[in-house]
Amino acid sequence: MYVCICNALKCRQFKDAAKAGARDVPSAFKACGAKPKCGRCFEEAARMLTGAEPVRDPLATPAE
Numbered sequence: 334m335y336v337c338i339c340n341a342l343k344c345r346q347f348k349d350a351a352k353a354g355a356r357d358v359p360s361a362f363k364a365c366g367a368k369p370k371c372g373r374c375f376e377e378a379a380r381m382l383t384g385a386e387p388v389r390d391p392l393a394t395p396a397e
C-alpha cells in the first residue's frame with residue numbers, strides 16, 4: 334500500500350527505514366532517498382515508524 338503518493342513510497346519502505354534506524358518522518362524520507370512534499374502522508378508515515386495501529390474510521394461499516 335502506498336503511504337506517500339508524492340514520492341510513490343510504500344509502507345514497506347517506511348518500515349524498512351525504521352528497521353534501519355529512522356525514528357522520525359524526515360529521517361525516514363532521507364533513508365528512502367526522497368524529500369517530503371505536501372505532508373499529507375506524515376501521520377501515516379509516523380505510524381509506520383512506530384508500528385502503531387492505523388486509526389479506524391468509527392463511521393465505517395464493519396466488514397462481514
Ligand code: FES
Pocket residue numbers: 336337338339340368369370371372373374375
Ligand atoms: S503524500 Fe507524502 S509528501 Fe505528499
